[in-house]
Amino acid sequence: MARVRILLLGGTTEARELAPRLTALGFDVVSSLAGRVAEPVLPAGDVRIGGFGGSAGLAAYLRDEKVDAVVDATHPFAEHISANAYAAARDVGAHHLLLRRPGFILHPEFEVVPDVHHAAAAIEPGAHVFLTIGRQHVAAFAHVDARFLIRAIDPPTVLPHHHVLLLDRGPFALEDEVELMQRHGIDTLVTKDSGGSATAAKLDAAAQLGMRVIVIARPPVPEGADMIGEVEAAVDWAARLL
Ligand SMILES: NC(=O)c1ccc[n+]([C@@H]2O[C@H](COP(=O)([O-])OP(=O)(O)OC[C@H]3O[C@@H](n4cnc5c(N)ncnc54)[C@H](OP(=O)(O)O)[C@@H]3O)[C@@H](O)[C@H]2O)c1
Structure with a gap:
């Protein structure tokens, strides 16, 4: 009998943890990455890289590859692929699960804003900002009158005038973060609720x-x-598909 086929949309720690677990249960697993990071940490097993061409392209892929279930373990801010995955799975009648890690524990004094543009507008002129929002939306801060310490895995294409770029990948320890922010005289942290x-x-x-x-x-x-x-x-959800 053919094995149950799962498309695992990844690019996250959770997806890398899940791939071998699903394979061990006997599923035929293909992990999918967008191809954004130059040197991605690859999950175990079969991997495909690159977009599908919107929800229609993804639906065609699911049909062609006879995918039974889609597990969307993408990053909480990867909203387009998540919308497409849900629509495409419904379209072809495949099972669908969204794996979304819980958000950060936020202190009451933290300011929560709806998007990068509101975050950029909220920065005080002359602030010393630690910006950790990934690479893709740094351009929204290009014209903000502040000094930036920007940490990302790969370099952003558009950068603010006054910036220091730090290319690094977590995990990060508390004492190192404290030391880093003190060394750069940071007074404002701008981040995403990843x-x-x-x-x-x-x-x-x-x-x-x-x-x-x-x-x-x-x-x-x-x-x-x-x-x-x-x-x-x-893993429990998938086990019930067998
Ligand atoms: N956004 C973040 O902050 C962040 C942080 C860490 C990791 N990531 C990972 O980086 C990837 C891209 O994130 P994003 O924010 O650019 O996503 P997005 O805005 O939701 O996706 C944009 C387009 O990229 C393609 N794509 C995204 N994820 C894909 C995947 N896993 N496999 C194949 N194609 C994918 C799709 O192209 P088509 O329409 O052509 O199919 C999608 O429409 C995701 O895999 C995500 O898990 C994102």
Whole structure:
């Protein structure tokens, strides 16, 4: 009998944890990456890289590859692929699960804004900002009158005039984050509510140092999607497909 085929949309720690777990259960797993990062940490097993061409392209892929189930373990801010995955799975009648890690624990004094543009507008002129929002939306801060320490895995294409670029990948420890922010005289942290233990320490460090913290809220998830927050729960969900 043919094995149950799962397309695992990844680019996250959770997806890398999940791939071997699903394979061990006997699923035929293909992990998918967008191809954004120059040297991605690859999951175990079969991997395909690159976009599908919107939800129609993804639906065609699901049909052609006879995919039975889509597990969307992409990053909480990867809203386009998540919307497409839900639509495409419904279109072809494949099972669908959204694995979304819980958000960060936010202190009441943190300021939560809806998007990068609101975050850019909220920065005080002359602030010393630690910007950790990934590479893609740094351009929104290009004209902000402030000094930036920008940390990302790969270099952003558009950068603010006054910046120091730090290319690094988590996990990051609390004492290192405190030392980094002190060394650069940071008074404002701008980050996304990505969640996950690997990058949570910057928020604790910022709270400890009493600085201003601006957090960009998550985009909405596809309405009606079956959603869970932990890898273990995704394994249980998949096991019920067998
Ligand atoms: N956004 C973040 O902050 C962030 C942080 C860490 C990791 N990531 C990872 O980086 C990838 C891209 O994120 P994004 O914010 O650019 O996503 P996005 O805005 O939702 O996606 C834009 C387009 O990229 C393609 N794509 C995205 N994820 C894909 C995947 N896993 N496999 C194949 N194609 C994919 C799709 O192209 P087509 O329409 O052509 O199919 C999608 O429409 C995701 O895999 C995500 O998990 C994102």
